[in-house]
Each structure stands twice: as C-alpha cells, then as structure tokens.
Amino acid sequence: MEYSIGIDIGGTKIATGIVGQQGNVRYKRIHPTPNSTNREIVDLLKQTVSEYMKLATEENINLVSVGIGSAGQIDYKNGRILSGTVNIKDWNNIDIRESLSHTTNLPIYLDNDANTFAIAEHQLGSGKGVDDLVCLTLGTGIGGGIVSDGNVIRGKWGGAAELGHMSVNFNGPDCNCGSKGCIETYASGTGIANRMREKLNSIDAGKRISYTEHPDMLTSKEVFEWNKTGLPEAKEVIDQAITALSFGIVNMIHTFNPSLIIFGGGLAEANRWLIEEVQNKVNAIGMPSLVKGVEMKVSKLGYDTGLIGAAYQVWATSK
C-alpha cells in the first residue's frame, strides 16, 4: 500500500502523520502551533518530514508524497502560503514547497485546509460518491470547501470558497477580512465569544457576574454551556449564530446547488444538535426547489479529517 505524510496546520495545533491510501492513519502527532515566527513552523515541518522519512525506511513503508493543508490563502499550484490568517502568527508569503525540497525528494502538495477537508470527505467520508457538496469547518474561524461536479473549486490561484467570509449583514460587526457581518463574525468560535462579550458589556455588572467575572477570557464553549442552562443572553448569541449560518448556507445552496453539506471542526463536533436547527431554518428560508432534499451531515472522519485530506492530495490529484 502507498502512504503519504500528512500535515494539517491550524491556528492552535499542527497535526502530522503517516496516512495510507485507504485513509488509515498509521502514525500521528499533535504539536501546538508555534506562535513566534514562520521560521519556527517551517523548521517543525522539516524536522517532522525527516523523522517520518527515517521511520518509513526503518519500517519499510512506501511513502509517495508529502501533503500539507494550511489555514490561510494558499497558492496551491506553486506551493506557497500567500497571506495567512490572523490565527497563525507571521504566516505570510512562504514558499513551503521550496523550503521542504531540501529535506525530501518526495512530491509536495499544499492546499487550503478547508479544501483538504473537502478532499477527504469527498474521497473517503460522508461525501463519498456525492459529486456536489459544500464543506464548512466550524472552529476558531470558519473554513469552506466546495466540490462541484466532482471537482474542488479553487478559482484562479486557490483562493475560492472563503465561505466563512460570506457576509450575511452589511451593517454587521467588522470582520478581520475587511468586510462586515461575515458568517464567521457570528458563528465561529471567536465570533460567538465576541458577540457574547459585547452582550455582557452592555448589561449591568450585577447580572454580568451571573455569567462570569472575566468577560475578556470567555470562550464559545462557555457560551454553549450557558445556552444549555437557559441564560437568555447566551441563547440570543447562539440563536444569532444559527440564523447567520442558515442564511449563509441558503446563499451557498442557491449558488452551488449541492446535494450535501458536510460540517467539520471542533464546534460542529461538540454541538451536533446545531446542525438540525440549521437544517430546519434553511428549509424554512431557502428556495424550496433548491433546499429540498439537501442533506446535512457532520464529518464522518472526525478529528483526523484535515490530516487525512492533507495526505490524500496525491491520490485525489492523480484520479
């Protein structure tokens, strides 16, 4: 069997591993994402690749490529990180393929992490056999990947499918992309925490204490917990996230006519009930002929989807 080194670079962690052509993860490591310079991340990648190559030689593993999925805007043809993401420090203008070419002779693939997620789900996961699907990864930010007629839509250089930055309110909160009211400002982990913080800052101090003494430190996880216990401000924030996500998904369905939406990312994994709420709302507000019958599922491959998709690029490309 052929194997590929997979590297999934996110804002919080970098997952690396050796992945087989069936999507089986043979080795896996998780590193916290270095937050000083891009040099530190590139050095970590080099070290990881050389260690896995050594391991593969020792254990007679047939390695055929290195596949990387990264957050940010990626020139996938030239193997470059263009402009990164606010979630990874100093992650701009890096020639990853060139940097790693001194470490390995294996072909090196690089793509946006939401595209590699879509590749994994389309080839091996919930989207297997489905040729028109939209993937949304709900985490610190919101990533998007689109498969249309069996092909990942990348646009001119790979920047397509920034679905988290689809605006659903032109009077909405400022987004780090430069726009306003993007889905990400309402329904990502950061967005949910920010909207909750605004609410807490607008209510009186006594009431605020019933939530937290430290609004600056709150995370979306707490907002979901407060929502579960029925605290009204938290419920408003979560309802708003569901509404923003639903209007965004209706836009996506109207644009791409998919038969399936696949959700991934920590926030979707931890709050599966959310998907049913979104499904109901989408059915209520979308064009009936288009939204009817569109299925919504949570990633089948779970937490390893990004890693598997990163490694899988070599096989997806050669099909």
Ligand SMILES: [Zn+2]
């Ligand atoms: Zn945006």
